[in-house]
Amino acid sequence: MFSSAANIAEKVDFVFALVLGISIFFMVLITTLLVVFVLKYRRSRHPKAENIRGNTALEITWTVIPTILVLIMFYYGWISFGFMRKAPPGAMEVKVTGRMWSWLFEYENGIQSDTLYVPYGKPVKLILSSQDVIHSLFIPAFRVKQDVVPGMTNSLWFTAQELGTYDILCAEYCGLQHAYMLAAVKVVPEEEFLHWYETNRPEATQEEVTAQEGASSAGSVKRGERLVRIRGCIACHSTDGSPRVSPSFKGLYGSTTTVITGDKERQVVVDDEYIRRSMLEPNADIVKGFQPLMPSQKGVVTEEEIRDIIAYIKSLK
Numbered sequence: 017m018f019s020s021a022a023n024i025a026e027k028v029d030f031v032f033a034l035v036l037g038i039s040i041f042f043m044v045l046i047t048t049l050l051v052v053f054v055l056k057y058r059r060s061r062h063p064k065a066e067n068i069r070g071n072t073a074l075e076i077t078w079t080v081i082p083t084i085l086v087l088i089m090f091y092y093g094w095i096s097f098g099f100m101r102k103a104p105p106g107a108m109e110v111k112v113t114g115r116m117w118s119w120l121f122e123y124e125n126g127i128q129s130d131t132l133y134v135p136y137g138k139p140v141k142l143i144l145s146s147q148d149v150i151h152s153l154f155i156p157a158f159r160v161k162q163d164v165v166p167g168m169t170n171s172l173w174f175t176a177q178e179l180g181t182y183d184i185l186c187a188e189y190c191g192l193q194h195a196y197m198l199a200a201v202k203v204v205p206e207e208e209f210l211h212w213y214e215t216n217r218p219e220a221t222q223e224e225v226t227a228q229e230g231a232s233s234a235g236s237v238k239r240g241e242r243l244v245r246i247r248g249c250i251a252c253h254s255t256d257g258s259p260r261v262s263p264s265f266k267g268l269y270g271s272t273t274t275v276i277t278g279d280k281e282r283q284v285v286v287d288d289e290y291i292r293r294s295m296l297e298p299n300a301d302i303v304k305g306f307q308p309l310m311p312s313q314k315g316v317v318t319e320e321e322i323r324d325i326i327a328y329i330k331s332l333k
């Protein structure tokens with residue numbers, strides 16, 4: 017029941033145990049008294065009912081003790097809440113974007129990742145925003161959960177205290193693939209984190225890809241493969257042909273597909289222009305048999321990124 021994976025977890029678990037302990041104590045006390053009274057004062061043993069009036073000492077006792085208990089619960093709840101709400105100055109900030117149906121983590125040096133990497137023992141502040149509907153970022157092992165609401169930013173913070181990989185879930189029903197809106201937080205030693213932080217800088221990965229592949233199409237495919245993960249495309253489009261809520265990317269390029277444009281059915285060949293339009297104006301042509309679920313990527317992906325994504329889709333024969 018007790019987790020120490022993050023500093024917040026200890027506080028939350030303590031308050032939870034306190035409230036649970038007091039509740040169990042009273043449940044046992046009240047149930048026991050109930051049974052005792054039923055047996056002791058049942059009609060066969062107590063044929064004549066008595067009318068009992070007023071007992072000042074008893075009334076003071078049953079008012080004062082519960083008041084103190086409730087105030088104790090309030091006190092620990094309040095100081096723990098205050099602790100959870102206020103990140104220490106100097107906490108590392110990570111921007112988190114929730115969208116149907118994936119998470120994006122962005123670091124101050126421009127790294128974008130679908131996994132949250134954090135250094136062991138350092139405070140981390142997550143700045144939460146949503147691109148579409150209400151989500152909720154939930155890390156059960158850390159005992160942190162915060163709504164991610166469109167049009168405003170929320171935040172939460174923690175200091176991870178145990179190395180390892182922990183689940184991140186969405187805790188607010190947000191549509192069809194809500195249950196699959198999963199990610200992970202990886203707690204690594206600080207040195208390892210700094211290494212990851214440096215080698216994954218956008219400029220660093222750019223240099224690396226350029227060094228390895230030149231500015232060739234292979235580099236473009238590699239970047240495209242990363243983009244469909246980071247941008248959350250694969251929440252709906254599989255890359256292995258398996259059916260999801262949207263057409264799979266595998267074998268898509270060059271295929272002929274039936275779309276509904278306005279209310280007319282027509283056949284189109286999937287080419288660069290069609291994919292580009294599907295990203296920027298997803299509701300212009302709806303593939304027959306699918307729902308118009310895709311949000312427009314206008315202003316989200318750049319022309320360069322669109323080219324890379326197309327190169328990647330092209331490679332999935």
Ligand SMILES: [Cu+2]
Nearest residue numbers: 151186190197
């Ligand atoms: Cu969600």
